[in-house]
Amino acid sequence: MQNSRTSRRQFVKQAVVAGAGALAVPQVIPSGLLGADAPSKRLNIAMLSCGGRSRQLLGSILGPGENIVALCDVNTEEISRLIKDAARHGQNGAAVEKAKVYEDYRKLLEAEKSVDAVVVAPGQRWHVPMCKAALLAGKHVFCEKPLAHSVAEAREIEELGKQTKLATQIGSQGGASETFRRSMEVIQAGVLGAVREVHTWITRSFPPSAEIDRNADPIPSGLNWDFWCGPSQLLPFKRYYLGGCLAWGRWLEFGDGHLADMGAHAHNLPWRALKLTRPISCRCEHPEPLKDSYPSANKFCWEFPARGDLPPVTLWWYDGAKAGPPEPLASQLAATYNRVPGDGVLFVGEKGLLFSNAWGVGGTIKLTGEEKFRGVLNHEAAKSVPVTLPRAPGQDHMREWLDACKGEGKTFQGFDTAAPICEIAMVGIVALRLGKPVQWDSASMKVKDAPEAEVLVHRPQRKKWL
Secondary structure (H helix, E strand, O other): OHHHHHHHHHHHHHHHHOOOOOOOOOOOOOHHHHOOOOOOOOOEEEEEOOOHHHHHOHHHHHOOOOEEEEEEOOEHHHHHHHHHHHOOOHHHHHHHHHOEEEOOHHHHHHHOOOOOEEEEOOOHHHHHHHHHHHHHOOOEEEEOOOOOOOHHHHHHHHHHHHHHOOOEEEOOHHHHOHHHHHHHHHHHOOOOOOEEEEEEEEOOOOOOOOOOOOOOOOOOOOEOHHHHHOOOOOOOOOHHHHOOHHHHOOEOOOOOHHHHHHHHHHOHHHHHHOOOOOOOEEEEEOOOOOOOEOOOOEEEEEEEOOEOOEOOEEEEEEEOOOOOOOOOHHHHHHHHHOOOOOEEEEEEEOOEEEEEOOOOOOOEEEEOOOOOOEEOOOOHHHOOOOOOOOOOHHHOHHHHHHHHHOOOOOOOOOHHHHHHHHHHHHHHHHHHHHOOOEEEEOOOOEEOOOHHHHHHHOOOOOOOOO
16 A cells, blocks of 8 residues: 555656646545555544644634644744643644654655554645645645735746646635625625626734844854745744744735735635636825835735626725725725725625625625625525535534545635635735736736746745755
8 A cells, every 4th residue: 555655646746747737636535545544544644834823723623522642833932832822622632742743844754654544734935835835745734814925926836726626725715604605696696787896905004014133142052044035045044933923924025914824715706606717907195115024014906807798897896994985985884894894805886885894704795775785695686595505514614624634525725716816915016026017918928018026926946945
C-alpha cells in the first residue's frame, strides 16, 4: 500500500508539471490506500500552521472524530499552544499531543504517508505555496482566506485544484449558512429584478499607511524568522508581526489589508449570486499617501461586464472607521437597523434591496414601497422561490469539507470559486499600489497600457522555502 500511495502522489505531481489537462485522479481516494483510518471512518489530518486560526478550527475537526496526526509551524510556541488547546476537546483532542511535529511543511508531506487531508492556515503569503504542495502530494485541502497573495497565484491554484479533482474548501464560513444560500436563490430567481450595483463594507481601520521599521527586535527562541517570511522578503523582525491577520495583514509585503481579509467574505455572495466573472476595471481612493502598509480608509470600485441576459455590475468596497454605503441607501438601512450596520453587503436591484452582513449571513429584503427589511427565509416575495442549492450539514463549512474528503457530497466553496473571488481583491491591490485606475485584461492577466504592473500581478517570491 505504501508503494501505491507513493506512485499516486508522484503521478499527480508529474502530470501537473507536464501541463496535463484533466488528470485521472479520483475525487475521493479509495479507502484501501489510506490504511486503517480510511475516509469512510476517520480522516488523518495535518495542520500546516498552528496559530490562532488553526486553534479556532480544532473543534470543527476533532468534534466529528477526525485524527490530527501531524503538526507544522516555524514557531515552537504556536505548536505548544495548539496541543494545549486541543486537549480541551476530550480524548480525541488529548491524542494530538502524540502528533508528529515538523518545522518544514515539505518534510511533513514527504514523510507522513497516512495523511489524507491538510488544513492550511498560516499567513496569506503562504497559502498558495502550501496548498500547491499539498495538492501535488495528493492531499485534500482546506485553506483559510484570503486564498492568494497575487492574481497569478490565484489563477495557478484555481487551475491546479481543477486538475487534481481533490476536495478543496476556503475558510469563508458565511457561505455555509442557510441565509447565504437562500439569498443566492432569491437573487437568481429575480426577486430584486436586475441588479447593477452592490456595496460592501466594514468599519475596521488600520493606522495611516507607514514605512517598514528597519530596527529589528530580538527574534524569540523557537522562531525560524527566515522561514516565517517564506516567499516574501526577509524583513527585520518586529514582534508585532506575530499578532495575527490584523497584525501582519496590515503590511503589504505579507498581506493585503482589509480588502483581501474581509473582502474574501463580503465578495463571496455578490460573485456567487450575480454569476460575476472577472472585473474589467478597478479604481480606488484613500486619504493618505501609500507607503508600506494598507491605508487607514479605502474606497474601491470594480466594473464587471454583462453575463448573457444579466446586466453589467458595479461593485463597491469601503473600509475605515466611517465605512458604509452612500445616501440614500444608508438611510434605508438605518430605518430598519436604527443605524448603518458596521459591516455589510447591499444589493441594489430594480425592485428593491437585499442586505446581509459582511459574511453573507442573515439576509434581509426590502422591496420598493416597503418600510423595513425582512428576512430572506420569511419574506412573502421569497416564499415561492424553490430551493435549488445544496445545504451544508449543520451550516458548517468545515464539516462540508470533511464529508467531501470521505466521498460524501461535494464542497460548495472550492478553489474554483474562491480563486476568482480572491482575484477581485488582488486586482484592487494592483490599482492601490499603482496609484491609478486600472483596465484589467483578464485573458492575458495584464493591466492595459501599464507594463509596470507586471511585478504586482506576478509577485516576486523567494524560492528558499518553496
